[in-house]
Amino acid sequence: MLKDKNVLFIVRTMGLGGTENVVLQLCEILKNHVNKIVVCSSGGVHEVFLKENGIKHYTIPDIASKKPCDIVNCILNIKRIVKDEKINIIHSHHRMAAFYAQFINCNNIVKIASVHNTFFDKKILTRFAYKNTQIIPVGNVVSDNLKNFYGIDSTMIHIIHNSVKPFNGLQKHIRILNDARSSGKALVGNIGRLSEQKGMSYFIRAAQIVLQKHSNVVFFLVGEGKLKESLIQLAEEKGISKNIVFMGYRDDIQNVISQMDFVVLSSLWEGLPLTPIEAFSVGRTVIGTRVDGTPEIISDGINGYLVEPRNVKELASKICYLLEHQEIKQELEKNAMKTYLEKFSFERMSLKYLTFYQNF
Structure with a gap:
């Protein structure tokens, strides 16, 4: 027994x-x-x-x-x-x-x-x-x-x-997110270890392109890792450090994601990543890279979007698209929650x- x-x-x-x-x-x-x-x-x-x-x-x-x-x-x-x-x-x-x-x-x-x-x-x-x-x-x-x-x-x-467990729906105040929202900023997150696998450098490079068109966006990197200092330096080199926020490790990921507009998963490889499931569980859509098990969660154009890994221009284009098409984003969010409830x-x-x- x-x-x-x-x-x-x-x-x-x-x-x-x-x-x-x-x-x-x-x-x-x-x-x-x-x-x-x-x-x-x-x-x-x-x-x-x-x-x-x-x-x-x-x-x-x-x-x-x-x-x-x-x-x-x-x-x-x-x-x-x-x-x-x-x-x-x-x-x-x-x-x-x-x-x-x-x-x-x-x-x-x-x-x-x-x-x-x-x-x-x-x-x-x-x-x-x-x-x-x-x-x-x-x-x-x-x-x-x-x-x-x-x-x-x-x-x-x-x-x-x-x-992941279902989110209880009770958002806990996070000052840095609330301040950005109060000043009229859009909030885009990337959750994961600051390592080669997660492709955070491509996220920062895509952010630079997005900011040329949409200056009212703040990009949040949630996690810790060996590449943190080099990523901070990259943001400074690109001249976008004011729009890039390193939040460090958080043990309330669903709470964090629930206060963002959407999430990006820029990984170069994955098994079956938790980040899209965490995002879907709070009704947020995800732009993810088309690697390994990620397409098992994200259905392109249904509950999120898939882009090729390392393709900075394609990633930036999809981020801009979601920023510019709120009704489509809301439909993706609806399907994201449905995917979580029915499959994950x-x-x-x-x-x-x-x-x-x-x-x-």
Whole structure:
């Protein structure tokens, strides 16, 4: 019975990121249906959430580290955790987490791996990592990648889309957004880690083009990351720093998005991104790049728009179009909310995970 099971989540960090948010969601979904949940990672800010919810966290070396000492320590630590906590189910959230799970030699332990992105490397390692493992890709593109590139048996693959909880509709005051709105500005956001993957530099370059036509727009980058200083410098070089605001990390993303006109997702690659789902859940449309799983969420011209990655002019053109066509934007917003409710609701995801876990 599921109520008797002890579940171990292995994830790279408990810091800021979409994968970490999925782990937190699963903790919430499963905590009243299993005996115990344990998480191991290299740590991060979300350890506080785990502690508040009575979920034990073990700190281990970075599972992506290639240092021999870290590799050995990861194997030994995970083996010890599995033994001490009497783990029945290991649920990995990184390819290397699944790799380490393979060193647990026990026929009674169920191995599950969530796959959050597409990859095109390390075939031998990946096939080993996912051997005798039930795999949960977050979308169709990720599933196809596993089957077509890595040759994973389709009977071991079970697609479950990501989701976010519904927004309660209560907007909390954010001064910087309220001030911009009060001064007659349009608010365009981009949510995500300030990393190469998220393509924030293309967002800033597109903003420069937009501002030549619409000077009353403020562009908000919500997130932290290694590229922050270079992005600040880019905005200064383009002469648009007054219209570019770095909001830093926020733990109220739906609240933030609900106070913006629309959102841009400028990613160069994705698995199944959370940002469009977060935007749709508060009735906001999204201009996203046509990469990987993003078109599974955004239907071009129906609930948002798709543009080619790195195409600054096309992105700028779509931003201008939404700024200039409010009635069309409102129709997209209506369909965005419909998409969330019908395909990506938290209730739908929760039911799918609980049904899946009941098999073990």
